[in-house]
Amino acid sequence: MTQTAVKTEETTVQTSNPQRAVPTRRMAFEESFSDVPRHYSEGGDLVLSHVGAALSSVFPDGEDFFVRSVRHYRDRITDPDLKRQVAGFIGQESVHGREHRAFNERLSELGYPTKQVEWFTRKGLELRTRFAPPIANLAATAALEHFTATLAELVLSDDEVRGHFGHPAVRDLFVWHALEESEHKAVAFDVYKAVGGSERVRVWTMKAIRFGFVIGMTVQVAFSLLRDWAAYRPARLFRSLNNFRRSPLVGRELWRQLKDYERADFHPDDRDTTELVARWRESLFGEKGSLNDKLATAS
Numbered sequence: 001m002t003q004t005a006v007k008t009e010e011t012t013v014q015t016s017n018p019q020r021a022v023p024t025r026r027m028a029f030e031e032s033f034s035d036v037p038r039h040y041s042e043g044g045d046l047v048l049s050h051v052g053a054a055l056s057s058v059f060p061d062g063e064d065f066f067v068r069s070v071r072h073y074r075d076r077i078t079d080p081d082l083k084r085q086v087a088g089f090i091g092q093e094s095v096h097g098r099e100h101r102a103f104n105e106r107l108s109e110l111g112y113p114t115k116q117v118e119w120f121t122r123k124g125l126e127l128r129t130r131f132a133p134p135i136a137n138l139a140a141t142a143a144l145e146h147f148t149a150t151l152a153e154l155v156l157s158d159d160e161v162r163g164h165f166g167h168p169a170v171r172d173l174f175v176w177h178a179l180e181e182s183e184h185k186a187v188a189f190d191v192y193k194a195v196g197g198s199e200r201v202r203v204w205t206m207k208a209i210r211f212g213f214v215i216g217m218t219v220q221v222a223f224s225l226l227r228d229w230a231a232y233r234p235a236r237l238f239r240s241l242n243n244f245r246r247s248p249l250v251g252r253e254l255w256r257q258l259k260d261y262e263r264a265d266f267h268p269d270d271r272d273t274t275e276l277v278a279r280w281r282e283s284l285f286g287e288k289g290s291l292n293d294k295l296a297t298a299s
Helices: 046-071 080-109 114-131 134-157 159-164 168-183 187-194 199-226 234-245 252-262 274-285
Strands: 025-027 295-298
Touching (some): 025 168, 046 134, 046 168, 046 187, 080 114, 080 168, 134 199, 134 252, 134 274, 199 252
Antiparallel strands (some): 025 295
């Protein structure tokens, strides 16, 4: 799908989907994290617990970076529908950061290096914001949003992946996050297109991030495991590594879907997740939604 700004008598259409709803839900997960055990993943899995912690560690300051990058161009958005979606994007990402920070506090109590990773991530992204061109930061945001949307689709569509999270509070956190990443998956991309971001920068940014993110996560998980005495039990470690290698999280289909971003006519909506999003909205926040008790307010 390609997006072209269309002139009308009143405004310029800048969003790829005027009907896209991006609601801000104020969540409160913190109390449910109090009994999360150290190895919270299914069956007490070692590696998967550290992978989940590594992802959560980069989310709070990563989400702040996404918000800064999109907000920088907010005054260049003239389409009222995209303006509304950008407001929802900012609201959702802000709540994601807050709730993952609360989870990271619990993980830190359990011995994970979440506070150190948060500090490193924050300082690195602050430097990038200060010295990189704003359009480059927006390109990075759009690329990383494709990462999170791809992972989100996998979480929402694969029972095995949801099972990886083990503890109900952790599973609820990541499933809610996955739903909202799917809801706003094209917003940063549409802003990038609307403000004239180039295809060359978009594609090469993803090429760099696709490998850089994987390498960074690998180093982070290794650092985290080195601090865990359970990792020094060879039988448990190798069994857990074998389980992880069989997970859809590292499957070829996921890598192919990430690489699809580099296609010349790519758009996030090329993968239609409308039905998936609708099903999980009803499951989590419908009349009998499983997360209604965690919902403070919604707009």
